[in-house]
Amino acid sequence: MDLDPSSALVLFSGGQDSTTCLAWALSRYQRVETIGFSYGQRHAVEMEVREPVRRAIAGLSVVWANRLGPDRVVSLDVLGSISKSALTADLPMETRPDGLPVTFVPGRNLVFLTFAAIVAYQRGLKHVVAGVCETDFSGYPDCRDDTVKALQVAINLGMEARLVLETPLMWIDKADTWRLAESMGGHALVDLIVEETHTCYLGDRARRHDWGVGCGACDACRLRANGWSRYRA
Numbered sequence: 001m002d003l004d005p006s007s008a009l010v011l012f013s014g015g016q017d018s019t020t021c022l023a024w025a026l027s028r029y030q031r032v033e034t035i036g037f038s039y040g041q042r043h044a045v046e047m048e049v050r051e052p053v054r055r056a057i058a059g060l061s062v063v064w065a066n067r068l069g070p071d072r073v074v075s076l077d078v079l080g081s082i083s084k085s086a087l088t089a090d091l092p093m094e095t096r097p098d099g100l101p102v103t104f105v106p107g108r109n110l111v112f113l114t115f116a117a118i119v120a121y122q123r124g125l126k127h128v129v130a131g132v133c134e135t136d137f138s139g140y141p142d143c144r145d146d147t148v149k150a151l152q153v154a155i156n157l158g159m160e161a162r163l164v165l166e167t168p169l170m171w172i173d174k175a176d177t178w179r180l181a182e183s184m185g186g187h188a189l190v191d192l193i194v195e196e197t198h199t200c201y202l203g204d205r206a207r208r209h210d211w212g213v214g215c216g217a218c219d220a221c222r223l224r225a226n227g228w229s230r231y232r233a
Contacts, residue, residue, distance in 0.1 A: 001161055003126035007031040008166070010129045011116055012071070014050035015199045016212070016224055017131030017169055019192070020177055022057060023184045024168045025129045026064040033069040033125060035116050039108070040080025045203045047073065053196045060188050074115055079108065103201055103219060109142035110151060117155045117163050129166040136173035136223060145170050174227020199224050 008025040012018045012034035025032045036050055051071070058065040083105045109132060116128050132143040141147060145167070152165040169177055181189050193212070198205065200214030200221050207213060211228035214221040 001121060001159075002124065003121075003162060004031065004124050005126050007123075007125040008033075008127035008129050009116055009120040009123065009125045010034045011112055011131070012036055012050060012054070013131075014046045014048075014053050014197055015131075015220075016193050016197050017133070017177065019053055019057065019197050020181045020184075021129050021131045021168055022054075023064075023181060023189055025127070025166075026057070026061070026067050027184050029127065030067055031069055031125070032067050033123065034071040035119055036071070036073045037076050037112055037115070038073055039076040039105075045205055046198045049196060049198045053192070056192050056196055057185075057189070060185050060192070072119065074119075076111065076115070079105065079111055083108070104140050107142065109140070109147070113148070113151055113165060114155065117159070117161075117165075120163060121159055121161055126162070127164050127166050129168065131169050132167050133169040133172070133177075135169075135171055136175075136177075136227065173230075174223050175230035178227055178231035 006029050008029040008031070010018065010022045010025050010032060012022055013036060022032070022034065034054065036047065038044070038047055054068065054071060058068050109130070113128065113130060116130075120126070120128050130148070132148060134144045148165050148167055152163070155161070156163055172180065178190065181193055195212070197212065199212065201218040202215045204215040205213050207216060209216060209225065211225050214224070216225065
């Protein structure tokens with residue numbers, strides 16, 4: 001299978017990190033497509049903001065608009081049905097006995113990246129871009145660099161391919177994620193992320209903060225808020 005080195009598939013949830021990654025890919029590759037996953041997530045509102053965010057980011061640049069290709073959503077409801085997690089059930093937001101956040105969905109990123117790799121392979125897209133990070137994150141083991149590198153090896157062995165799993169946020173914190181967005185799209189992109197994207201694990205779109213909307217208390221909101229505070233300092 002010939003994969004186009006100037007192309008990418010972005011795992012796009014409509015949140016801060018994946019929107020920043022979409023801008024990153026649009027700044028580098030000539031052909032960029034997006035993929036999202038519906039897995040029974042508690043914050044399913046993220047699926048509703050994806051297309052408005054895609055339209056808004058295309059509106060920031062004629063070059064980006066010309067490079068942005070189709071979007072697809074893959075249903076993975078079975079993942080939510082077999083995973084006991086505060087992201088897929090009405091459980092309190094706390095830490096598990098093993099120290100992992102109760103929002104950890106076992107194998108989620110492994111499944112997402114594998115399905116994304118399948119789509120990229122079929123579409124001839126060489127780069128698969130994901131917003132995972134182990135610098136400033138909730139502690140999910142499937143966000144670690146070692147995990148992604150190991151999965152890339154397994155995927156390429158299993159598909160006889162040369163796909164590249166790109167993680168542009170892996171070694172930067174949330175403050176630098178805001179700075180990266182500004183460096184690529186200026187204050188217009190930062191404002192878009194604040195106003196349009198969704199991060200809150202509880203799906204709260206009612207409470208407005210300087211950094212966006214959300215409950216303000218879950219891990220996702222806390223990380224986003226702390227990053228914003230350091231970015232604006």
